Amino acid sequence: MPPTLILIRHAQALHNTDRALHAVPDPPLTDLGRAQAVELREHLKAHLPAGRMVQRIVVSPMRRAVQTCLIALDWLIEGGVPIVPDARWQELYPKPCDTGTPASALAKEFPMIDFTGLDPVYPDKTSPAGAAYAYDKQAVLARGQDALRELYGRDEDVVVVVSHSGFLRTCVAGKWFGNADYRGFEFEEREGDGEGNFRLVEIEETRGKGGMGKSKEGEVTLGEGLDGIP
Structure with missing residues (x-):
């Protein structure tokens, strides 16, 4: 049986405060973001669905996601x-x-984490070598499916993932995520030979505005908003 997924969006980072700061490479959390991550930590300790069965944490290698992970999931x-x-x-x-680091x-920055298994092409997403991570509709949707496929085949009870709003919304979950908010999902049952896309069904506890109540309500069709990219 595939694991339950707890998908978390990182807390507020520097670029979330001002569009001009989108030019800052791989920005860190703000002071508010760190406070949000602490708030998320206390909430999850008390309310994380199936929290006692979490057996794996997957994190985007981007600085804001790693920082959120280390604060909110330290327990x-x-x-x-x-x-x-x-x-x-x-x-x-x-x-x-x-774009990552x-x-x-x-x-060196996060010595408590083993990065040796990270795809060596990271953080390249613009050259032919980084084509799997390109800002291309087909590539990003395929990346979402690849991410889900890897987790579907695992035998943990619960996997927590710390990622980003755009990727979670348009390529994985079809839901909105506020900063430092989370949603829980089960994999939709796969019939017959199991071919076709991997799809997620949100658990009752986080439906609506998310587990922290900080997310926009509503469904998003996977791939929505990506038609304008190559």
């Missing part, structure tokens, strides 16, 4: 739950704020 990490950085969960866009630098 799971201290309990021995492994952290797995995965380039598939990075944000969509090629802007500086949505090389693994060698991340390893």
